Amino acid sequence: MSLLKDRNFLLLFAGQGISRFGDGLYTAATAWLAWSLTKDPTAVAVVSVSAFAPAFVATFVVASYADRGDRRKLMIATDLARVVVVAAASVLLSLDLLNLPVLVATTALLALIGAPFAPARNAIVTQIVPDDRLQQANGLLQVAFRAAFFVGPLMLAPLLAFGSLQSVLVVNGLTFLGSAAAVAAIRVTRPTPTGARTGLWSDLGAGLRAVRAAPDVLVVIVTFVLALALTNGFLTVGLVAVVGQGGQYGLFLGVAGVAEVVGALLLTGLRIRRLALAAVLAWALLGMFRAPLGTVTSPALTVVLLTVTGLASALTDIPLIALVQQRIPSRHLAKTLGLWEAGVAGALAISPFVASTAITLAGVENAFLLSGAAVLLLTVTATLALAYVGARQRGQEPVVTAEGGASVSAPKGTAVTTGTSE
CATH class of the missing domain: 1.20.1250.20 (MFS general substrate transporter like domains)
Structure with missing residues (x-):
């Protein structure tokens, strides 16, 4: 548990616990709202799918920006943008304008905006934690994620009993603000760029390779x-x-x-x-x-x-x-x-x-x-x-070339030429 004594990791741990609490609450709230609007289980399924489909389409592509930019700033911007979407949904609900199509569109937009967040969060761990503590760090973060997400839906009933769906959305927006504040307080050094600046598609191709x-x-x-x-x-x-x-x-x-x-x-x-x-x-x-x-x-x-x-x-x-x-x-x-x-x-x-x-x-x-x-x-x-x-991998061994001492791998028992002639 000594990782929790590290200021940066503790901020990440607490901030993402707060964020996941909001995710769990929002998931339950949107499902309940879809049912309240339609009394149709198909509508609940459509809203649920709208929360996943944008991430499936966009997450890999937008994660490129987390590799080529400042992951911390990207996480903060993502949280703040989601606050705006949730606030807009709350206003529409109060004006009785949040019907099923608008709810589906809002849920999809929130998922699309949040697509780069998880890759950036998991990647920034390596800037905070040494390699030999990564498993422990991921375990602790998963404790926060799972426990908070589990608690989120449990809070829906008391919030509805003493407030309204608008109050649920307000609480959800506050969790994004809490996450953004915690990430903003983290102090990490941005990795030094290597090589020339690359474009989106070149970077995605390099990632697949x-x-x-x-x-x-x-x-x-x-x-x-x-x-x-x-x-x-x-x-x-x-x-x-x-x-x-x-x-x-x-x-x-x-x-x-x-x-x-x-x-x-x-x-x-x-x-x-x-x-x-x-x-x-x-x-x-x-x-x-x-x-x-x-x-x-x-x-x-x-x-x-x-x-x-x-x-x-x-x-x-x-x-x-x-x-x-x-x-x-x-x-x-x-x-x-x-x-x-x-x-x-x-x-x-x-x-x-x-x-x-x-x-x-x-x-x-x-x-x-x-x-x-x-x-x-x-x-x-x-x-x-x-x-x-x-x-x-065991069938290959490192071979040092004659030019510049560059190391390559070749199957055992094979020769590697250096590209020079005698």
Whole structure:
């Protein structure tokens, strides 16, 4: 916990906890508002998708600005712009002008403005924390993110009981101001630019080449996105079908959320040496314990299964972020994290439809089993891919050329020419 004694990290920890509290509150508020306006579950789904679709489309592209500019200033500007959007939504609501199309447009605009924030935030960690503390730092940040996001929806009922939806939006705007103030107080040195100034598309191309040059990172990111698409919808759509009671459904979601917070907290005290393998195998653990959920009738056993999968969920992303931070050069770090965030947004958008389709075609029990089996198959494939990548990397050794002492790699047993003739 010594990282919390570092002023810069403490500001980031507190500020992003406040921000995620606002995100959780806003997510619950927009879903409730969509239902209040239409009494149509499809409208709630449309609003939810509008919160993810812009991030899927834009996050990787706009993350380039976090790599080529000042990440801290970008985060502050993003927070302040979101304050303006939330304030406008509050005014429209008070004037009774916030109908469903306007709500969808507002939610999409807020997501679009916020697209560069998460990549910039995860990338700025490397400017605050030394490399050997990145896993601990990410674990602590995930504790703040998950706990605060979990608390946010719980505050909707008392805010509505003692205020109104306008007051909910005001509180949400204040959380963005709190986040901006905390980030503004952070003191970090902007990384020194390397080489000539590049344009957007050149920078994006260089970022993709950087990811391809770290194939283990690519394997872990692809595994995460595909596994999330196969599993996340079953925690919402699938669990509703299993439980059938609103009270128990809320309780079980709470258990899974608390387990994720505990898992993130536990990971702050562990040192994982093989980050890529840990991030991949965590999905196998999640798949094994998620698969039987469709057949369980005991609430106690359901709690046990959700607890284990919640702990495993924390293990899927904390090592991934630390791996990216360690393996990708700083000038391409936000873009790589943005690529992951874009994939996550896409997976979250389609996962409920994957779950509902599987349940409709195969039934609840078989759908959960199929989801677990698919994740296990994906994990085996990813593990074999990591083994292949490791073997390829071990099969190369550094070779020093005669010109300028530049180091390159070549397969063992092959010769490297220097480009000169005798």
